[in-house]
Every structure is written in C-alpha cells, then in structure tokens.
Amino acid sequence: MASRVYLLGGYQTDFVDNWARSGLEIADGMRSTLLRGLAETNLAPADIEVAHIGNFGAELFCNQGHLGGLFAASDPAFAGIPASRHEAACASGSLALLAASADIEAGRYGLAAVLGVEQMRNVPGEQAAKLIGGPAMWNGHEYQEARYPWVQVFSDVADEYDRRYGLKQEHLSRIAQINFENARRNPNAQTRRWTFKQNSFRADDVDNPIVEGRTRKQDCGQITDGAAIVFLASAERAHEYARRLGIDLDVLPHIKGWGHRTAPITYAAKIKASEGQPYVFPHVRGAITDAFRRAGIAGVEQIDGIETHDCFTMTEYMAIDHFGITPPGQSWRAIETGDIEMRGRTPINPSGGLIGGGHPVGATGVRMALDCFKQVTGTAGEYQVDGAKTFATLNIGGSATTTVSLIVGR
Template sequence: MKAYIVGVGTTKFEKPGTREWQYWDMAREAGAAALDDAGVAYEQVEQVPVGYCFQASTAGQRAAYELGLTGVPVYNVSNNCATGATALMLARQFVEGGAGDCVLALGFEKMTRGALGGDAGQGDFAASPVARHYGVMAARHGFAETPPTAQIFGNAAREHMERYGTTAAQLAAVAAKNHRHSADNPDAQFQDLYSVDEILAAKPVHPPLTRLQCSPTSDGAAAALVVSERFVVRHGLHGKAVEIAAQAMTTDTEESFASGSCVDAVGKPMSRAAALAVYQKSGLGIEDVDVVELHDCFSVNELLTYEALGMCPDGESGKLVESGATTYGGRWVVNPSGGLISKGHPLGATGLAQAAELVRQLRGEAGPRQVDGARTGLAHNIGLGGAAVVTLLRRS
C-alpha cells in the first residue's frame, strides 16, 4: 500500500526563550497547520507518532492532547537528531502496513540556549550512548574542552582536509549558501547573509568550524499527515498528495568504527547505506532528484553527505559546493530552507521540517525559494548513536 503526505505544518524556528510558550503550544501550532493544510479533522487520525528528545516520558501525549482528546494511540519517539524522520517513518509504516489510513507524525523541541552538551568526558563516560563514537575521536585526536558534537564533526572536517585537500573556504561556502537560502524563509531562525570571509572570521568553535558553520539550538515544531491511497481517493486529496516513494533507516555497522576515522564515526557509512536502499526501492537515483534537504548540523556534514548520497565521488564535495552545483541554477538545490545551520535545529522537529519543505517545493508552494520544476525531493536526517533516515518524495 502506498503512503502519501497530504498536509504539512511548521512553526517558526526560534532561539530558545524567544517566545513564552510550552512545547505543547508549538506542537499544537504545527499539528493544526498540517491538518488544516490537508483539510482533515483530528478525529480522522488513527495513530500519532511524536518525536522529541528533551522532554519527559509521555510528552507526546501532552502535546497531542492539544489537538483533541480522541483516545488515539500516541507513540513517543526518540532517536537523537534523526527523531523527526523516525516519527515520519513510523507513520509511513503504519499506513503501508494497514494499521491506519490517516496518521499524524509530530515532532517538537523546547531547548536551552548554548551548545548541546554530551556525556563524553563528563561523568560516567561508559554510560554515554555515544561513548563508542567519541572513543574513536579520542583515540585519534584526544578530547578537548569544546562541545563534544562540535569536536567530533570538526575533527571529521580536519581528516577530510588532510585526506583530500578540502579547504576551510569550501567548508565556509556551505554555510554561506545555506544562510543565503534562509533569507527567503520567514520560518527560519536566521535570515542574515554572510560572505565566506565573514564565516571564516566568526568565533571559532572547534577548528576548522566557526560559529556560523554550526547549527544552533532552537525551539520549534513540525508535522506531516500521512495517509493511504484510498484515503486520498475517498477525500479528494490528489491535489495535495506527495508520494513517499521510498524510505530507509540504517544504524551503525562495524564500518562506523573500524577505520578509526571521525568521518565514519559521524555517520557517512550509515547515510550511504540508507541512500542506496532508497535508490534500490524506488528505482530512482540521485540524478533523478531535483531538490535535497540534508542534515547540515555542521558544514562538514553537508560535504560528507554529498558523497554519501552519490552526488560526487569521495573527496570531491568541496569542489562541488564551490562550483555552484548545489544552489539555484546548479544541478541540485540543497537546503533551500536554509538547512539546520540557518533554519535552526529543534531536534525532534528537524526531520519533519525537512519533509515539509520538500512537500511545499514539490507542490510549487515554496514562494521566493521555489525550485523551478521540482518533482522529486530527497530528505536526509541523521543522529549520532546512530541512525540515518533517507526519504524520497515524488509528485506525480
């Protein structure tokens, strides 16, 4: 059974504490927007997977109750930064497996200001779910005082530079592109433009990464209504429907750790495996994709993901972004929303916000950031620890 997204909703992503709202307020806003987009009542929803990372158990119920008290099953989902896409994947599986014709995937996060913390190097190292990943880093690079996620991605960038000659300017070009894209996204956390030189001159976080190459902490929510083909037909939703043509999740294998490289430990092998599974399931390849929303938690991860998705050979991603191939007028438009770096990164909402952007692009509803003629979109959402979710959306 095929699954379709017929409604999407997002809040504005904001610096934590910008608004006096609770997580259930933002979830209500995004969920209601998705239902309104589809013209579907909450009473028709049969399952609700809800993603978040920083709230307490059953926060999903507290959030969903804002939309209605119907007794619908609510599933609390947490998969680090891949949480939003994991909620979407569960919604698709419910529909394709016949467990419901109408499923609402919801994701939100209410965060605190400042860099994300980590267990590594703080307290009981062995108890951290990412201790093995940070152990790879520590064995090769040591462990510094900078935020651990910035360390492991910054060290991945250093390894890529040493191995392939990737330059600091190429890393900064990723951030300059995504900040430029977000200027046309009113829901993005930032709309400021920065040159490559300004990005390189920004406050260092962990060399070679500067502050403007790192995704911020954010408050926000996103939602997608996933339905079956018969629900589309029954309710006349063909004009809204975007098909989930293929989707795959992968987790770490020995390849993530065997090389002792941070490039592998941060998830490039997972991303490649998930992308290959999606291409095999759909019969499509990256050459058939028009627009991409990928997980640029740090600028280097966009370059690593170009290679993992097959957009270029290993080591050529710096040249790819420098060439203009991943922006308007190029071969693909990558992160037209501004990506995590500039749109923001409320962990539980990120993957669903990627899907929302692609649905709007494929419907031709993206306004000034519209990608001309977009019919196929690819989303990539990854979390350390680890999980990579790749989703291919198609508009017939």
Template sequence: MSPQKIYILGGHQSDFAQNAARADQSVAELFIDTVRSGLTACKLDAAEIEVGHVGNFVSSLFSGQAQLGGFFGHVDPAMRYMPASSHEAACASGSMAILAAMADLEAGRYETACVLGIEIMRNVSGDKAAANLRPAAWASQEWTETDFVWPCAFNNMLSLYEERYSLNKDHLYAISQQNFASARRNPNAQTRQWQFNEHSFSNDDSANPVVSGNIRKQDCGQITDGAAVVFLATESKAVEYAARHNISLNSIPTIKGWGHINAPISFKEKLQLSEPEGYLFPHINTLFQQTLKRAGMNGLSAIDGLEVHDCFNITEYMILDHSGLYAPGDAWKAIENGDISKTGKLPINMSGGLIGLGHPVGATGVRMLLDSYKQIAGAAGNYQIDNAKNVMTFNLGGSATTCASFIVGKTNA
C-alpha cells in the first residue's frame, strides 16, 4: 500500500533582511506573526489545522526560549490545545519537521498540519553566535582549536576537492555571484540591497576578506533571523480546500518524493567512508537517488530546478556532482556551461539560497519547500523558473550529517 499524497496548500516567509533585535521582535512574536500571515495567505482558518511541527536548532541558546510548540496556542484560540512538537537536526531541523508532519498525515492521525521553521541569530555577537553553532559538530572532538567551527569545517571540504580534483576558486565565486544576483530579485532576501564591486568576488583581502583558510566573506551563507511556514494536507482535505476556493485539485502542488539519510557526526569518519575515486560523501548521492526513486523518476532530467544548501559556495559545488548532474570532480562544467543559471538546464537557488536569501538555521528546510511550492504554483515572481513542473530541495545539517530532500510538483506533471 503506497502512502497517500501530501499536498502543500501554501505558506509564508518572513523578511530575512529584518534584524529581530533591532526591530525589538522576540522569537515568540516572529513565530506568531509568521503563522498568522501564513493562514491569511492560504485563506485557512486556524481551526482547520490539526497538528503543528516546529523546526528549530538553538533558540534556547540564542533567545533563551525552548518549548516553541507552545506558541501555537498564542496564534489563535482555536490552536490552544492543538498537539505540537519540535525537531532538531542542526541546519536540517526544518526538513525533519516536514518529515514528521508528513508521517502524521500519512498515518491518518490528522488531515492538516502546520510546519514552521524559525531561528533568531543576529541578537548576539559574532563570537557568541559561533559558539552557539558549535554543537552541530561533535563539539568536544572536532575543530576545537578554532572559535569559528563552520568556516574551518567547510574549508576542509574545499581542501579535499583541491587535493582530489584541483579546484579553480573562480568557479566558487561564480556560484556566489549568481546567488547574490538571484537574491536581488527576491523581495524577502537578506542581501537584496547589498552592493558589490569588481573585487568583491576575488582574492582581494580588502573587498573579500579571509574568514578561515581559503574561505572568504563572499563564500559564506548568512547569519539570519527569520521564519517560514507551510501548510500540508491529505488528499481528502485538499479536495475540500480546492472545492471551497474554486480551484482544480491538480493545481495544488504535492510532495512527490522525499529522502532522509544520516551519517556519523564525525567528519573524519565520514571521510573514511568516502570513495577514493568517486564521491566524497557517498551518502549524499544515495539520498538523491532514493528521493528520485520515491518520486518515480529516473534521474535529474525530470527536475526543473533545485533549492540546495549553499551554507558555503563549496557546498553547492559539491552538490553539483553528488546529485548526479556531473561525474565527481566535474562540477565546474555545470558552471562554465551555464547549466545552473535561470535559463540553464537545471536552475539552482533562484531564491538566492543561503548565500543570497539568508540562513535562519531552523527555518531553511521549510523555506526551501515553500520556494519549491512557489515555483510549481507559478508564484515565485521575479525569480520564477519558466514552466517549472518539478523542483527538488537538498538540505543538510552539520558537516553533512543529517541530509534531507523533497521533490515538489503537480500530480499530472
């Protein structure tokens, strides 16, 4: 018996350019405002939502607030006693919340679910933020000699690519340039008004200062405050929703495939599982294969766009070959051939991604699903992919420890 279809009724994203501390906005207020705005955008009544799931990594450290599911009760009186739970898997926390909500609906427990991803991260100093994010690695064992774990960790990934295949840093800069340019078309992007000059994407220490090793400022995703919400429904509920709003059921995007895989938290142990002449992280390629298989698709040729986890540009570069788009070590071809541009054969991160749009850790997986929904619904505005029928996400947590993926499309496409 195959699981029933899960429909996406819509959602809402906060403005990732907003600094919550400067706006005097608490994590509770961001939570409540985002869910209310999502309900309004989708023309849903709070009483229709039967269960809530929250993706969050470190609110207890950044905001001093845990037990986030309790804030559903402050969104609307109808949600006062609604069951809810929170999910943590570092940067993949939002995707874990989506998977849990899907399981609830597939099991027949509920017919509608609200999935919220949320993080406030700009309310502390850079040193404190770095310390708060350390636990996504094996905190007592890895990169203990540095205060800035993640630039150091992904510099290690960059070095491995250099050793195995050689690497032209200009290809990485091209990824960042495209993602910042895409962000300028996204009205919710953190960097949409940022300005760059001819030296911003170069080895110029003034315009593009070193952060760690070969990782420079424009190589990095953003520290971001933000939230995103999506509403999921079973087919029977989607039929009712479509009839009420006088739309076709087939016009409502569905989650056609999903993937979820974990690797050992130790980066060293991940590398011991690496294929010497192949994939640096074989489990990531496995994830792409299992997601496509669950969607009944033979390969990436069925996918019209990707929203991927570019916490650093080297991460997106790694995904270009681990996805199967090119052979290991040949990711540069996708960049030189223009494959990942808006008009290329596989547009990537038209939202701006984590580099351009922003990366509120617990919200990213949910935001990716929401942007995929927008692409399929034709609601992505200036960053719309022409004739998008199927869009895929890839979200990772830690040093590629927890990885998840979804394919969003319409049932007849």
C-alpha cells in the first residue's frame, strides 16, 4: 500500500431479516446500518468526509438507483457529502472499498464510510434468480437456456475441474457442511437456526436435490437482504481516533495489501484462456498473489484465515487451490485433512460465508472486510479464530469476471 488505510470498525445487519416483510425499503436498511455503524465505532456524522456504496441490483429489485442520494438523506449532517455507488456484480462491495482506499491514499479525504447493501427477498425466489441471472454475465450471449444461469455456470466450473483433475461431490458437500456449522456460531448468519436432514449433505434427490447441472441445493449461497458498513481512515485520522478513544494505534488493523483483476465477461473465454495452465482461473490466482505481494507476505502460510466467496461450494473449492493451500487441482486434500475448518491450518469462512452466513450481493465484500476486522481485533465472538493477526478476503463478481482480494492485519 502507498500509505496505510486503517479500518476503524463497522456494523452488519442480521442477515435473517426480510426487510419487505417488516415494511422496510432499501433506504431504511441503508440508514439504520449507517447510524448503527457510527454508534458502534463512536463516530459522528460530521466525522465522515466521503461515502462509497457497493450495490448490484437496486434498480432490478427495488426500482431504485442513485444510492448516494439515499446515503446523503440518512442524516442532515450528510447533506452535500461526496458519495458514489460502485457495481461489479457480487464484487460491488469490494470495489467500493478499493475506491475509498484510493481516496484516502490520494489525500483527498481522511475518513470514509463504505456501505454495501442489497435487498433481494422482496420478490419470489424464482424471480430473484432471474433478476441476477443475466445482468452479471453477457446477457443474451451465454447461458440463455439455463433456468438458473449462475447455478449452471458453477456447475460448469465443477465439470472443468472434473475434466482436468477429477472431482468428488462428497468434497463439495463437506464444504457446505463446514460453512453451515460455522454459521451456527455467528449471531448475524442467515442460516444459524436451520436444521438439516440425514441426507442433506449427500447426493440425495429428496433431501439435497439437484438445482441445475450437477449443483445441489446445499451447494448454493443464499438470497439475502442485508447491509454492512466499515469506516476507513488515513494514518492521521486513525491516530486522532485512537487518541480520542484512549487506545493504541497499533490496535487498529489496516489494509496491508490488495489485488484487483478483471477478465473477459464470458465464462467460455476464461476457460479457453486457461487451457493448459495449472489454475482454472489464472487471473484469480493473480489477484491473490498481487495482494500477497503488496502486503509483503510470501504466501498463504502467513495468513491466519480467509473469508472467501462461496456463492457455490465449487467457488470455495476453487479458492482453496488458488490461494495456494494445496497445489492446483488438489483442494480435496485440505478438505479431507480439516485444514479449512475452524481449528484447521487455514480456516475458511469462520463467519459461515455466503452459504451459511448469507449473500446480500452488494454487501458481501464489505461484510468480508468487517469480519476480517473482527478476527484480527479478537472481537469475532463465538466464531473467533484463535490468535488471528492477518486475514484475507476473496470476493468475485460474475463467473470470476471481477476479482478482488484484500489482506487485513495489524
């Protein structure tokens, strides 16, 4: 990083909530998250100099754009605040984080609010799947025959792994099981109270039916209403903040490294480009190693855990080898040895991830950063990874079209 960008903390909504059933709109979710975030971090509206909002589908689900204006309407003190909205499908929140970090590094502003938000449960599930099906891929050019396009995309990723290296469903099912188990410890997780049947994590067409292709019900992330906010600060503002709270500056984590890469939008183009290479998505591997390099760390052995994008179990399976936990194509080894479990060598998704925790699309990247903050400050509660000092994220949009990885540590 050119200069340190500190995380001061933030707030996440309860991903169980269905906003429409409670008579709430996306503006209500934004406002309550912002005000709760300020209270949680002992900040005042006047402290915030700039706002960045991550959101994918407000126009589609809520017939609402111009979310910067909703931010400014949250409190009279925000009238006139510079605010922007960022979209990159499921990586929208991470792009908002990168933009806010760049603002701070450039010296334009000293303290930024980054709010990710999505309302998706105000329409039936079938309609929600259609709304997110086309816009994040090349609409009209790929997966036009699929009932659930994104389910089919990552079924195809599974097929590609199977073709190159071999793949067993039992390993994907174990990823789902771990994430649901982790979610039980997270008081904000969407599935924390869910119960499962005997065959829910097996290839059982009743308890775990196929949704599309080879992807089964428990392989899928959740449709979620939710928001998350984090506050980023320059070294000067972080020092002032720490002095005011009577804490040591070293207690506050900072973004140690970042990677951001964008590939051609179609899935087929990505797979064609990676033919004959060890990684199915070389640009995803590149985003991760870019983050490692900027953080000054040699590899995955120097991080204490990962919050990764598991929109489907196959996405996490891909992340395991792309992070270097195993050699390419051998992610199954880390699953069988328990390396990715809470007490494992490299815990993945102690929050429950997208499968267990929930996936309000535009909020996910921000929620990941907030969970990294919690982990490295020892405030993650029942899903705390013991002794965590450095955590990584991997947030992807589309068929790994937009990829962002962050390293957060103290």
